[in-house]
Amino acid sequence: MSDSTLSPSGAAGEFALPVIPQKRNLVTELPGPRSRELAARRDAAVASGVSSLMPVFAARAGGGIVVDVDGNHLIDLGSGIAVTTVGHAVPAVVAGVQQQVAEFSHTCFTITPYEGYVAVCEALNRLTPGDFEKRSALFNSGAEAVENAVKIARRATGRDAVVVFDHAYHGRTNLTMAMTAKNMPYKDGFGPFAGEVFRAPMSYPLRDPLGTDGTAAAARAISDIESQVGANRVACLVIEPIQGEGGFIEPAPGFVPALAAWCAANDVLFVADEVQSGFARTGHFFAVEHEGVVPDLVITAKGIAGGMPLSAVTGRAPIMDAAHAGGIGGTYTGNPVSCAAALAAIETIEYEGLVDAGGRLGERLRAFLLGLQQRFPQIAEVRGRGAMQAIELCEPGTLTPDAALAARVARYCHRNGVITLTCGTFGNVIRLLPPVTIGEELLDDALAVLAEAFSAETA
Numbered sequence: 001m002s003d004s005t006l007s008p009s010g011a012a013g014e015f016a017l018p019v020i021p022q023k024r025n026l027v028t029e030l031p032g033p034r035s036r037e038l039a040a041r042r043d044a045a046v047a048s049g050v051s052s053l054m055p056v057f058a059a060r061a062g063g064g065i066v067v068d069v070d071g072n073h074l075i076d077l078g079s080g081i082a083v084t085t086v087g088h089a090v091p092a093v094v095a096g097v098q099q100q101v102a103e104f105s106h107t108c109f110t111i112t113p114y115e116g117y118v119a120v121c122e123a124l125n126r127l128t129p130g131d132f133e134k135r136s137a138l139f140n141s142g143a144e145a146v147e148n149a150v151k152i153a154r155r156a157t158g159r160d161a162v163v164v165f166d167h168a169y170h171g172r173t174n175l176t177m178a179m180t181a182k183n184m185p186y187k188d189g190f191g192p193f194a195g196e197v198f199r200a201p202m203s204y205p206l207r208d209p210l211g212t213d214g215t216a217a218a219a220r221a222i223s224d225i226e227s228q229v230g231a232n233r234v235a236c237l238v239i240e241p242i243q244g245e246g247g248f249i250e251p252a253p254g255f256v257p258a259l260a261a262w263c264a265a266n267d268v269l270f271v272a273d274e275v276q277s278g279f280a281r282t283g284h285f286f287a288v289e290h291e292g293v294v295p296d297l298v299i300t301a302k303g304i305a306g307g308m309p310l311s312a313v314t315g316r317a318p319i320m321d322a323a324h325a326g327g328i329g330g331t332y333t334g335n336p337v338s339c340a341a342a343l344a345a346i347e348t349i350e351y352e353g354l355v356d357a358g359g360r361l362g363e364r365l366r367a368f369l370l371g372l373q374q375r376f377p378q379i380a381e382v383r384g385r386g387a388m389q390a391i392e393l394c395e396p397g398t399l400t401p402d403a404a405l406a407a408r409v410a411r412y413c414h415r416n417g418v419i420t421l422t423c424g425t426f427g428n429v430i431r432l433l434p435p436v437t438i439g440e441e442l443l444d445d446a447l448a449v450l451a452e453a454f455s456a457e458t459a
Contacts, residue, residue, distance in 0.1 A: 020062030020089075022442050024417045024449075025073040031055040032070025051185075053421065054414055061088035064438035066419065075446040077413075078421045079433045082244070082276045082388070085303035085345075086354065087435040092344040093306035100340035107336070109138075110329045116339035123346050124314045127285055130294040135320035138312050138334030142275035142301035143171025145311035146238070148328050149297050150175065152313060153236035153269045156322035161233040163225055163268075165202040167246030167425050170238065170273060179238065181246065182425055198229045202243070203251035206381045206392060207399060214254030222262050231262075236269040236297070241287035244276035247424030248390035248431050250383045253291065260293045269296040269319065275311070276388070279303035280349045280436055283359030283386035290385065306345035310338035358436040361443075362386035365432055368447050376454045378405055390431040392424065401426035405457060412453035418446045 031039065035056040056068040064087060066074045079085055086093065100116070109117045121136035128134065137152075139145045150162055162179065164170065170179040172186060178193035180186050187193070201224060203217035212220075225234065241256055243249040263270040272295040277287035281303060284290055288298075296319055301311035313320070349355065362385055369391055373379040377396040384390050393402045393409075406428045413420040423429050430450075434443060 020060065020065050020067060021073065022063050022065055022439050023073060024065075024075050024442070024445055026417045027072055028070045030068075030072060030415055030417070031057075032068065032072060034069040038069065053410075054419060063087045063089070064435050064442050072417060074417045074419055075442055075449075076419045077432050077434045077446055078419045079303075079435050080307065081302065081421065082281055082433045083302045084307050085279055085281055085358075085387075085436055086306050086348045086352075087437040088307070090306055090345070090348055090437075092348050093308075093341050096340040096344035097308065097337055100337045105335075105337055106332070108331055109334045110326075114336050114339075116336050116343065117334040120310075120312070120334070120339045120342050121314075123343065124298075124300065124312055127346070128295075128298045128300075128314045129286060129289055130316070133317040134314055135317045136312050136314040137320065137328050138310060138339070139301075139330065140309050140311060140332055140335075141171070142273075142299070142311050143173045143176040144330075144333075145275070145299045145301055145313050146170045146179065146273060147173060147175050149238070149271050149299050149313045149315075150236065151328065152315070152320060152323050153271065153297065155324075155327070156319045157235045157267065157269060159233055159235035160196045161229050161235060162197045163200055163229065163234055163237040164197060165200050165221070165239055165243075167202050167204065167243050167249055168199075168238075168240060169243070169245030198225070200224050202246075202249060203255040204249050205252050206383075208252075212252070214252035214256075215258055217252055218255045218258030218262070221259065231266040231268065234266070234268045236271045237263055238271040238273055238299075240273045240275075240277065241290070241293075242277045242282065242385060242388060245423050247392065247426075247429040248384050248388060250385065256288065256293050257291050260295070263296075271295060271297045271299065273299045275299055275301040277385075279345075280355045280358045281386055281388050281433075282384075283355065283362055285349075285355055287385060287388075304345065305338050305342040306348075308335075308338040308341035310335070310342050352437070354436045358386040361434065361436055361438070362389060364440075364443065365389040365434075365447075369432075372451060372454065375451075376458055378402060378454075378458060384431075387434055387436045388431075390423070390429050393428045393430070401428035403427035406430055408457040409450070409453040412456055413449055416449050416452070418449045420450065 038057045059069045124136040125134040164179045170176040175194040178197040200221040272288045297315035369382040380394040
């Protein structure tokens, strides 16, 4: 994809798209006057519990650029939290959505089914790890898919207990809040939460005791599960192969395979939450593939549909078929417009070779971040895979989290037209989630701003 423009038409040349230059360009201070006007309206109309990271309001987007209502062109290193992995306004996705919404936007699959839902399930059954018969079910959000994965696991095993991990994030519904580790802002004051959810220690190489490799970290977690829960009570173990909101924590090699082996030996379902790490984000279609692990169930969302709301649970056919007829589903689950977007996004990933592109992008990001670490001792660790990279910030020479520095660096980037996100249990991680289609010049410009932010905020 060119650094200068996006393709002006859909795959068949039928749908004209606005051409958005792929360059950062600030024409006002941020926020500009129109964004400030909208912020005042927002304050009067929108519940204060709904927060926003950026002080600007989006008007349109294309590729790796978001254009605000004042005409400022911002570089997007967040992708809507790993949603627009294929880029904003990809021609094939736009064309698919426009065609589908003109034909019909809703019937409810549980009333009058349609081919798009079936086609998405067929694609997921083909793409997820494992050479066995699979089934899929579609939902709206990542949290909804997580809840349904737990429902299916409990029905299939006849057990109730669910094991999750320190630093995990699985959503904002009642059950998924119970599964999520961090209190603020996700859980504080919203309890009581669903029961039979148990937390095990995660492999966190930066903060684990020296000598704790993946095997040792898995043994620690398994010991806690067996002593505090009991293997015969566990329906499923749910893990993010690379944790998202928890800080892009990449467990030590061997940790995930050892847990999967324990699950198999104890008839516990191994569930991979690939909501943030799936769909070409890490240099594989799914992050769990990096160590050759084959889950019983895979949870997907975010990057699945190029910006449209869709999620899924995919897994072994006997497990997925354990739920009784009518036991899973919903009014909007597998919406036909979202299915059309998903099919176009998947086609784009495969046709454009975006799995490999994500891997190459990761090499560029990692090389830059490691170089930045050499200049700034506040960067305690560089971690991640593919186009899912992060840096954890601490006071130099210690593991004391420096959330204030992370916030200042992010704000500097925001003021200078680069969308960056923070995360982590301690709020001290800066994460980079650019579209895997981002051009080299645009990426280099964004990373230069990030380097400027460290120079300015650590002086």
